[in-house]
Amino acid sequence: MQIILEHPRPSGASVQTSDMPLIPLRVEGLSFAAGGRELLRDISFCLNTSLPTFLLGHNGAGKSLLLRLLHGLVEPASGTISWGGLPVSRAARHQAMVFQRPVMLRRPVLDNLVYALAMRRVPRGQRRGLAMAALEEGGLAHLAGRQARVLSGGEQQLVALAQARALRPLVLFLDEPTASLDPAHSAAVERAVASVVASGIKVIMASHDLAQARRLAHDVLFMADGRLVESGPADVFLAEPRSELGRRFLAGDLTA
Numbered sequence: 629m630q631i632i633l634e635h636p637r638p639s640g641a642s643v644q645t646s647d648m649p650l651i652p653l654r655v656e657g658l659s660f661a662a663g664g665r666e667l668l669r670d671i672s673f674c675l676n677t678s679l680p681t682f683l684l685g686h687n688g689a690g691k692s693l694l695l696r697l698l699h700g701l702v703e704p705a706s707g708t709i710s711w712g713g714l715p716v717s718r719a720a721r722h723q724a725m726v727f728q729r730p731v732m733l734r735r736p737v738l739d740n741l742v743y744a745l746a747m748r749r750v751p752r753g754q755r756r757g758l759a760m761a762a763l764e765e766g767g768l769a770h771l772a773g774r775q776a777r778v779l780s781g782g783e784q785q786l787v788a789l790a791q792a793r794a795l796r797p798l799v800l801f802l803d804e805p806t807a808s809l810d811p812a813h814s815a816a817v818e819r820a821v822a823s824v825v826a827s828g829i830k831v832i833m834a835s836h837d838l839a840q841a842r843r844l845a846h847d848v849l850f851m852a853d854g855r856l857v858e859s860g861p862a863d864v865f866l867a868e869p870r871s872e873l874g875r876r877f878l879a880g881d882l883t884a
């Protein structure tokens with residue numbers, strides 16, 4: 629099944645698709661298996677805009693796996709991924725990912741960001757300046773000297789976002805970044821995501837939070853049981869899904 633997502637951007641959006649070398653993202657016939665189970669099955673779609681895409685679906689639908697495949701953290705059993713004509717191996721250096729539970733090193737926050745920049749081979753002399761700028765941009769300068777591992781979950785998630793942003797990615801993958809946060813920290817992370825979006829970075833975010841999708845998503849890939857069930861503009865899916873599974877998901881049916 630080939631699904632093309634191509635629809636007008638919301639008015640006021642400043643992002644130009646043509647400015648984005650990794651767009652369109654074309655995925656064809658993607659499958660992934662582990663432990664003798666086929667966990668993702670024959671997924672095909674094309675994303676043509678640099679506005680935010682949400683992967684929606686229940687726990688275990690395959691959202692995290694798809695993000696990992698798109699970022700090259702795991703290899704598909706079959707199928708192809710093309711980022712504006714580039715293979716994942718070349719696109720990944722222009723991407724960053726924030727995991728559901730951020731991975732922090734046992735060192736101060738600023739040094740975590742410096743380390744991430746070093747891993748991307750940013751010249752040594754630029755690392756601290758870029759790291760500090762990213763913390764300031766995220767309103768987190770006051771955390772620079774704090775031990776990263778003792779921060780709260782919400783603070784760590786904001787630091788992880790700032791760290792990802794410091795890498796100046798063209799694409800940012802977010803894996804349920806607000807899943808275990810209280811409302812105040814969820815709102816802070818959402819503001820940070822909105823700011824990332826406004827800066828022109830393509831966000832691809834896994835979530836099962838419909839309210840969040842309504843606020844942030846431009847388009848939606850809805851998954852169930854390792855398959856892409858339907859896709860399209862977020863406002864259309866969230867108002868009137870085409871599939872029965874989509875309708876049940878929106879209605880809060882946990883078996884969907």
Ligand SMILES: Nc1ncnc2c1ncn2[C@@H]1O[C@H](COP(=O)(O)OP(=O)(O)OP(=O)(O)O)[C@@H](O)[C@H]1O
Binds near residue numbers: 662663688692
């Ligand atoms: N490396 C792996 N080996 C075996 N099974 C895996 C592996 N990674 C994921 N799975 C399984 O694949 C299925 C999809 O997992 P995935 O984490 O992608 O779901 P998800 O939609 O992101 O769910 P959640 O919302 O709970 O994070 C699950 O049944 C999971 O247990």
